[in-house]
Amino acid sequence: MSERAGREGTRGRGLGARHAERRQRIAEALLAIIDSRGLEAAGLRDVAREAGVSLGAVQHYFRSKDEMVLFGLEYIGKRGDARVRRRLGASPDALPVRAVLRDILVELLPADDRRATELRIATAFTARALVTPELAEHLRRGYESLHELLALLVRRGQVTGEIAGDHDPDRTAAALLALAEGLGTHVLVGHRDAPFGLAVLDAHLDLLFGSEPSAQERPGTRRRE
Amino acid sequence: MSERAGREGTRGRGLGARHAERRQRIAEALLAIIDSRGLEAAGLRDVAREAGVSLGAVQHYFRSKDEMVLFGLEYIGKRGDARVRRRLGASPDALPVRAVLRDILVELLPADDRRATELRIATAFTARALVTPELAEHLRRGYESLHELLALLVRRGQVTGEIAGDHDPDRTAAALLALAEGLGTHVLVGHRDAPFGLAVLDAHLDLLFGSEPSAQERPGTRRRE
């Protein structure tokens, strides 16, 4: 399984060329352990074993455990960002705002293994952020950018007439984000299942978009009554 | 500071009479440490020092650390239950449903130190519950009873005509719970402040109760211009 024979690497020349790649591999091992056993159970030796390297190797790429954990948070955040941006780029202005909004919010519900894993990890980081200001700062930045995106979509929905104009975009976006995150948590701990979470989310969108339940109508011609 | 001289205790007779009381004192020490330094940083020795007893004493009252943590979760859950029930008992059927509902949901926002502390602890437990099925089970039970209460209030609101009849009580209650919990998390990590969380909550209640946005009656719902 030696993948170094190919040498078609991203920038295969020079010392330290594979540095970032190795760090990512280790970070992925860290995230896998957080997913299955929790952040507090993720020791340097466990991460090394999971990544298939030695303890010394992990130490070589991360000067301290805190640095490794912080990198892990940044790494999973970037993965999520990239996914949302890809989804947005694929359907910019053609789709109705409601569908785009829904696509983004659904990403916060653990509907499959991948999303469940990411949400478990995010929950672990959130708990640690409560006692680690440095992590909290990163978390805030993530929330901020996600909120800005949601608020932008709400405003766009108001322009197209899909959303009534008397809703404050900031508060509306914050409610959507909080609702989705809360639902995600409830599904994650097994209080609700994923379909129920989706139904609640859709019901809230019904409320926000002022529509009669279940939108199979076309946007654009809708006016506030 | 020996307060045992009083002997007006709950049931001061017989051996082991103060057993439950000692366990509560230790549990409170545990919760204080979780609040300030996190669940993973709460060692038996730290708890003992915080409670002002020896390590041996803690071991005497809890056979293992897991048992202590579980008791701590039950303890804080009962405290929250008691507070909600007291609040409900003080105003049963006279007040409009909206006010009662709001009172309960506000309890999930970290508006003061006490609530912030309890939510920090709850967040720590939630994270651990993701990798500890026994804790998850307790958490689910807590969610369940809270949800039942909220759903009951929603149904009552529909009877009194405050809430439109076409809302599914289960989904509506789940949305309220998830929204409040998500908002609480966002306030807790510093993404939003408490007044903003309250405003979002009130805006959602406006939406649910179909009312025009409440400028004159209720305080806290600020309209922006």
Added chain:
DNA sequence: GGTAAATCAATACGACTGTACTGAGATGTT
């Protein structure tokens, strides 16, 4: 070939962990 940096395995260290064990006072029952 020489040199320097990168890579990483191996080991050691002190601090800390949860748990187990011992024994001594206090308290209550018989």
Added chain:
DNA sequence: AACATCTCAGTACAGTCGTATTGATTTACC
């Protein structure tokens, strides 16, 4: 008085933790 139980302080132990250190091997550039 004898006995049992509760209470809890003290200590020891085996294990794990993050970190530091050392040294061997590889890689890249002069």
